[in-house]
Amino acid sequence: MVEPGSDRRVREKKSWHRATVLELFFDLVFVFALNRISFRLLEDFHSGGLGFKGFAETLLLFLGLWFMWQTTAALASRVHPDSLPGQFIVFSSMAGATVMAVAVPQGFEQRALVFAGAWVAVRVSRLLLYLLARQVRTGGSPLPGLLSLAGSSVPWIAGALVNDPLLRGGFWAVALAIEFPGFVVGFRQWAGGQVAGEHLAERLQQIFLISLGEAVFVSGRAFSDSDLALPHAMGFALAFVGIVQLWRIYFYRAGLVLPAAITAARDPTRQSVAAAMAHLIMISGVVLAGVGFELYIFEPAGRPEPNWLVAILGGPALFLLGRAPFELQVFGRISRSRLFGLLALGVLIPAAWETPPLVAGAGSTAVLVAVAVADAVRARSRGLEPPATLL
Template sequence: MGEPGGERPMREKAGWRRPTVLELLFDLVFVFALNQLSLRLNNDLSAGRQQWFGEVVEAFLLFLAFWVLWLSTVALTSRRSPESLVIQTAVFVSMAGAVVMAVAVPQGFEQRALVFAGAYVVARTSRVLLLLVFRRETTTTPALLPFAVSAVLWIVGALVHDQGRRAVLWALALAIGYIGFAAGFKRLAGAPIAGEHMAERLQQFYLIALGEAVLVSGMAFSGSNLGTPHAVGFGLAFVAIVLLWRVYFYRAGAVLPVAITGARNPVRQSVAVAGTHLLMIAGVFLAGVGFELYIMEPLGRPEPKWLIAVLGGPALFLAGRSLFELLVFSRISRSRLAGLLALGLLLPATWYLPPLAAGGAAVAILAGIAGSDAWRARGRAPELPAPRI
């Protein structure tokens, strides 16, 4: 998946189709990373600054950098033996890079921009060197060129003083890096991939995002005076988390391993499914920030910019979930589209309402979608995947 290397099979043994203990340890770093991003975004939305939209964009770019680092590591371990010392070293290097990036997040677009960008570039570059030197794997110049250009843009962006130019350069670096990453993976079409492993890794990152939402909601409630409005907000957040779990896993999420392994082109299916998970995970992350905001100030004055998280998070999740369902079943449930429309209509309706009211309305829409799923499932045999790819 964009990492230079050969096409030799990996994870052929049955025991290798499940994530290793090292991979699970690697995931724990991203609990810290998402929490750091959540705190940053919460501060951006809570502060009275006029440039808050630009700060939200900056937080999203930092989020995308973590996603690309995580996904490229998963792609590597979905192809090559997890018992290889070189591969284990590559995972440890990625873990170290992610930790340093997470530490830099609070000032990742400001004073610590070079620390953040440097850690990202070192993590990606060292992995390439490990494969080229110790595995003696070769690649073509077109495969390396996007990687090199992306690395240069990260460092140059960190060195410029204007944050607007930095955002443009880093956005371009992410776009080039991700496109090269996806194109490199697709070039290996027909080469073996552990589809069950890829599916489970994507599901685990989704669960990490849900767990981070639980963490920030609990911390927000613990930091309040435990009054009734705060308790109602915490209750709504908990119900929303359960519904986000339910809507994801029914039913496309539950059959994702089969949807990848049963596809005509499992590699291309993996790339497409990973893209939909980016949208869903970003939606859950945003929703978690919204939970924190309306738990802290449930009956405060209306804050329209908070609706980016409170309503935008569930909307982004549903958009990704609809595309995910299309990839798995070659169709989209009407309830998902209706939910997106309802969230759009809620935007003007909740503009002047307290944050808790907007949160309650979003939870009601998610509950309606989950209820529709349960109603359609009555007396029907479980639907089997029908991927087009």
């Protein structure tokens, strides 16, 4: 089936403000990908707690998936995704991301080469597309992308081939360190000064909603697998309220005015990259919070598990930590409720150290509710606030 607009290889400015059906189809892969990340984290927690090594390994895997999504979204903002080159980019990225997600549970162990090989294969396929279809103009020079590909592919594969997990993590950290500046410079050249604020903001909103959907999924699964007793029901109710508060805190109001903020920025490209990095932190927090929801739903009255506080309290804290700079980018200030929320979650750590998981869950949800209420009071007293133009 060929959709309207498939004869256009480059997006027209007037069509930039909406994501296409094909882009939404691509996002479905990341429902599965985030689920695999959550599964790996849960396995670590249930096998004795999440140590620094396990957290670092899962973070590197998550970052690999994130850059797959981010670079594909950036390319789709210039190459019309319904054109043949655009479809190749999207479908090859879907295939690569699916293989990477399948490898995640053992992505730092037996399936490291599968994970790294899928990422490199997608990058190489994009290079071949450029070389075989040079008439497709995506704007700017391919040099940043070529240098990034050449510089990052070697440590990706080298890391997968070594047996030492610490050395593998070092190689992959170097690969990601090369990927990031290559993405930033390449995105600036692809955009060519014309950034589709509505489209980019919508794509970030959609991937954030997918992370919330993953939190709903793991919470519902934990409740479904329980015996549906009152403590489990209380845990599920707390998780549901927490997910609603994550949604409210994100969208009221920075998330809603992000399109206007990018469009009105002095440097829309820089604003777009900064917003993407803030979303990376927020989405990491939501995924980690979702793991915390499952932990205290499934074992609400179990013995105290201090390591679980990394997810139960650390997830909401990481979300607020990303939400603060996001608000700064959009409005040029940070609400005190963000800082108070982080402080309150920190104070809860010693208080929840020797309590059942459900108590810690109730504390984290109460903090999120307080932050959301403070946002509502601020919005009612000050009215609608226009975006700032700092960047």
